[in-house]
Amino acid sequence: MTEAAPTLTKRSDPAPIAFDNSYARLPANFFTRIEPTPVTAPRLIKFNRPLAVEMGLDADALERDGAAIFSGNRLLPGSEPIAMAYAGHQFGQFVPQLGDGRAILLGEVVRPDGERRDIQLKGSGQTPWSRRGDGRAALGPVLREYIVSEAMHALGIPTTRALAAVTTGQPVYRETILPGAIFTRVAASHIRVGTFQYFAARGDTDSIRVLADHVIGxxxxxxxxxxxxxxxxxxxxxERQARLIARWLGVGFIHGVMNTDNMAVSGETIDFGPCAFMDVYDPRTVFSSIDQMGRYAYGNQPLIGQWNIARFAETLLPLIHETPDEAVDLANDAVTRFMERFQEHWKTVIRAKLGLSEHEEDEDTDLIRAFLALLHAQKADFTLAFRRLSDAAADEGADEGADAAFAALLDDPLAAAPWLIRWRARALRDNRSPGERAAAMRSVNPAFIPRNHKVEEALAAATEDGDFSLFEALNGVLSRPYEDQPAFAAYATPPKPGEEVLQTFCGT
Known part of the structure; x- marks a missing residue:
């Protein structure tokens, strides 16, 4: 007897999510109305209860019925599922039609503080934008996005959030057969630079104006x-993108695919595909398996941010000024200022990481450059270098133990002394006490980041053995990145030889 295909169900019970869907009220050419494709055996494997409470959702009901709701098998009252239209430059090449090929926006909620948030399923089945794809997601990429997006939030960096993850009970077919899963993402919105490009490519100025005014509102x-x-x-x-990218660099984050369809106009980090965190400091670091030329390398991210803003500005030219040449001149001024903004934000980030006060001195820029050059030349771990420098800041004199711990990160420990002498002399001219400086530095220099080898270890255990204990443990450690957690010291340790992760993958 053939098993019946799963079907969607709708409930008339009081809804655990009170939807208020502003994007679904925009013109019909902004999206396609499409319902999730049901799955056979959904199982809730992770539910972010604190986030649900923060959003004013009925956390008890969502936890109880989460398998059906977060798989898309059960549509809640008020949900108006849609797949959004957008275009985008992918690795510099313009694709005029992309859209949500494996994601469906269930709707929006207004939090108790008045802020509006999208709730979206990823991996919920085919849409008209799937481009022959299966519309599904594998378990590994779903868990990666859960781990990294929540870690970014704990680090204080604007980001989309993870509300839930479910397994589907169905396989997905990539290079191998993998367990399927669906990720529930929360975002300030899913409107991208590529959303504007979709309408610009069609010469649809009226839709650009509607979209721009929606984004403004x-x-x-x-x-x-x-x-x-x-x-x-x-x-x-x-401004938001410049600040965001400066903060990415401050924690060694490499997005991996900074295409224009992956840049949210809200200023949040979005789409954690082949992303990774740098271990050894090198501005040329690339992890993404599809970034063969290093376009989105760690050190290139500010330039790509500016390039993407230029593409955004191009879409708005008809609205900026009725005279094309004047519109271009005005837009160029705004694009040019991006790098100035980034430099100011980056200087703020790096000065705080080095424990320098708000009072800037002429030599500070050279001191910063010298430190980064030291890390690069000596192949030092980026995260540990700043954390151990924070420990060294606790003593105004040369704390031999703390200095030695920092120096031990370098290929040649003796190379640390000249820079440390300069740094301590500079610190003495600040008004803060050593204890205050060290505490301030520890609040911006994390002890724990999603180390790539630890992420991969957790994903392998979950996908190959059905063991989610490492995934749970890693999420717990990363929820308190600035705290010393001696019991979890292994999570702060760089990879040993043979443990290094050299490539990450999109998962599509």
Whole structure:
């Protein structure tokens, strides 16, 4: 007897999610209405209860019925599932039609604080934008996005969040057969630079204006109704992106696929595909298996951010000024300022990491460059170098033990002394006590990041053996990245030879 295909169910019980769907009220060409494809045997493997409570959701009901709800098998009242339209530059090549090929936006909620959030399923089945893809997700990439997005949140970096993960009971076919899963993502919105490019590629200025004003109302309400608001929107998005990328660099994060369809206009980190965190400091570091030319290397991310902002500005040219040449000149000014903004944000990030006060001295820039050059030349671990420097800051004099712990990270420990002498002399001219400086540095220099080898270890245990204990343990450690956790010291340790992760993969 043939097993019946799974079907969607709808409940009339009080909804655990109160939807209010502003994007679904936009014109029909912004999206396609599509329901998730049911799965055979969904199982809830992770539910982010604190996030659900923060959003004002019925956490008890979601935890109880999460397998059905977060698989898409059960549609809640008020949900208006849609797949969003967008285009994008992928590795510099423009693709005029991409869209949500394996993601479905269930709807939006308004949190108790008035902030609006999207709730989206990834891996929920085919859509009209799937481009011959299966619309599904494998368990490994779902767990990776859960781990990294929640770690980024704990690090204090704007990011999409993980609300839940379910297994589907169905395989997905990539290079091998893998267990299927669905990820539930929460975002300020899923509107991207590529969303604007979709309409620009079609010469649809009216839709660009509708989209721009929607973004202003949702993310930049201070601009609503102002003269020149669309040029101001370019400035505002550029400001958030410049700040975001500076903070990525501060924790050694490499996004991996900074395509324009992966840049959210809200200023959040979005789409954790082949992302990774740098171990040994090298600005040329690349992990993504598809980034053969290093376009999205660690040190290239600011330049790519500016490039993406230029593409965003191009879509708004008809709204910026009625005279094309004047519109280009105005937009170019905004794009040029991106790098100035980034440099200011990066300087703020790196000065805090080095324990330098707000009072800037002329030699600070050279001191910063010298430190990064030292890490690069000596092949030092990026995260541990700053954390051990934080320990060394606790003593105004040369703390031989703490200095030695920092120096031990270098290929040649003796190379540390000249820079440490300069740094201590500079620190003496600040008003903060050693204890205050060390505490401030520890609050911005994490002890724990999602070490790539630990992430891969957790994913392998889950996908190959059905063992989620390492996944749970890693999430727990990463939820407190700035705290010393002696019982979990192994999670702060760089990979040993043979443990290094040299490539990461998209999972599509």
């Amino acid at each position: 949702r993310h930049y309400p201070e601009l609503a109704g102002t003269d020149g608001r669309h040029l101001k929107l370019v400035d505002a998005v550029a």
